[in-house]
Structures are given as C-alpha cells and as structure tokens.
Amino acid sequence: MIKVLLVEDHIKISQNIKTYLEDEFEVMPVYSAEEAKLYLAAESYDLIILDLMLPGEDGMSVLKYLEQKQITVGVIVLTAKEDLGDKLKAFNLGAHDYVTKPFFMEELKARMNVVLKGLGKITKANLLTFKELTLDTSKKSVTIKGEIVEMNEKNYHLLEYFLLNKGILLFKEQIFDRICGYQSDASTDIIEVYMSRLRKVLSPFGYDRYIVTKRGMGYMLDETK
Template structure:
C-alpha cells in the first residue's frame, strides 16, 4: 500500500517513515505545495497530513484535493488539538485526526481504521465511464443502457477502476482497496476478477478498456485504434 506523509519537522517525518515503512510504501513531503503536487499526480491509499505547513496549510491542501474530486483518505497528524480545528478538519473532508505526540500503535490503528472504512464505502451517486453507469445507492450497473449483473466484489472492482480511469493501478493497490489489507486471500485474486469483469463487459466492447500494464497492474482507458 502507498502512503504519503506530509510533515515539515524533518526529524518527526523520518521517525514516522521508519514507523510505517515495514507495512507501507512511504513517500514524503515537507511543504504544502509539494504535498499538493504529489497528491494530485499520484495515487495514494492514505495521506498523513500536518496542518501547519510552509507554503500551504493542510486544510487548504485537503480543500483543493476534494475540489479536484481526489477522495484519498486523509488522516490529520497535528499539534493543533482544539475542538474547532478537529471539527474543521472533519467537515472539509478529513477522515480522522490524531494529535501529537502519539504512539506508533495508535497511529497504525487509526490508519487501518481509515482504510477499512474507505474499502467498505461505495459512492451513492451515479458514476460514469463512457456508456457504463454505476448506481452507488443500489449497487446496480448499466452498460449502454442495458442492466448488467455483477457480484458486489466485481462492482467494487469496476468502481475503483472507473474512479481512477486513466491512471495505472498496481495489483497491490487494487487488492488492498477491494479486498482489504487484512484479507486472507492473496493478490493473485485480482487477475481472476479482472478476467471475469472483462467477460461481463465483452458484449459491449468495454473489456478492451481494462488494459494490462505489464509487470505492474491495470489501467482503464480507451484502447488505441
């Protein structure tokens, strides 16, 4: 799983990185502008975000991400512990809030909780990719106006691909998001479900849009003629 830590205290940043790199692929940023750029250009499973940062504060970063429809879970990690700050962080789209100083066990537990909530959540509005429509409230799908029957897991797989259309997703990212990092199956299941999903979309021609990226994973995009 891929994680971004945004913290301007270099000593704390390195400490947090050491805490987490046994479980996550960790990237870091030390100022707000760098953090926003990385979050807009890359796909992360979760972002650990300080509030008080050079160049751009954490609240502004989150507002920009949500405005761009980037729904990566955000866990605020900050010394700002007032009720007003906590409420503001959650109201603008943050997923959780942990106050410095903290213990490694608590930080990891909050990360896992945020990831579990995100992996179990499906959007309630309609999600579209060309002629494919996903109706989040009822977990139904139509392709070119025709109802298509998918299992819940197939639905969540297609939903994740559409949410990140045009971006390469690793097999590990797909596995962690759809099955959960604590699943007792293995990442090999991703290939099996991709195969079945393609079969369901084949009558409409959209199976070709789920493209292999050799040695990495998959990308959903229109195939080149």
C-alpha cells in the same frame, strides 16, 4: 468547486497532492497548524487533509481547534504515524478518516469522495460514468447504453474501483487490498481471476477492451482504446 485545506509541511508532498487534485478541487496548501487555524478562522472549507507531524503545534491541535470552535468540516488525517493510540485520538477528536504514508494518490481521492459524500458535499456522487457505462453506487447497479449489466459483488466493486481511477495505473497489490482486504490470506494471483471474470461480463458490450493489462505491474481503465 469543493474547497480543500491541505495542511502538510513537506513541500514536495504538498505540491504533488495539489497538482493531482486541482482539476477537481480548489486546494489551499498551508504548512503549519498555526497557519491552518488562521485560514479556518477566515473562510470555510469542505475538507481538510491534515498531517499530524507539523513544525510547532502538531496536527492534533487543529482537530482540537475545530472541536472548540464547533466547525463542521470533513477531516482526513494523512500521516506517517501508524500507532493505534494516535488513530484513536484523531478519531475521538473528530477525524473522518486516517491514511498512513506512504500512500497512493488515487486512494486518497477515493477516500476524500467517500467523506464528502457522507457529509452531503458532493451532488450526484452516486453516479460514476465511463463512455455509455453508468454505475449507480446507491443502487449498486451497472448499465451500458441503458441495458442492465448483471455482475456479482466482486465484479461490481472491481469496476467501481476502476471508475474512480480512470486513466490511472492500479498495481495488482492495490487492487488486492481494495477488493480482498489487506488481512486476506489469499494470494494476489486471485486478482487475475477477478479481472478475467470482469472482462467476461463486459465483453458482450465491447467494454472489456478498455481494461488494459500493464504486464508485471497492474491494470488500467483506458478510454483511448
């Protein structure tokens, strides 16, 4: 199982992350930079989720420690600090991704999978499955019962996002940011158009019924339907 060192001093946030991830990851929570270094010296981890604002030494000291000790590990900074200078410093010290609080758990997990895949830590990470539907991220292809499903780029990325978050309610704003980008000038109402098109593509296979609308909130890929 993928081993994750969670460096977060806020107890509630740490507990919530651990609970959310523990079905798929082995998560070790620590609450300071000093504690993180002790664990890193004692054993190997595949990924670190790192807060920057910690008691005592800050999270940057952990990045510097990794650099000095030449420890190869994926690092996702998870912090309330939004300043560009902090982001650039973290990336220059070896961080692979930078997520600002508040954040969505499903987005954090998706970013974790991207980093782990890039480091070769996840096997068969190119295949996402749902019942008899398979999405191959390396080939950018979708099949249902072995039959190729033709879809455009927007439909593909929308379906991929749902497969990464099976059983999780995705708010319309989340989907918009993922598919259109937060700098897009379009209205979030465009998501309704994209959802309609995705359902139309999946309907010949009967898979449109699994995409459930939660009125006034968003959408969910529900395998119980």
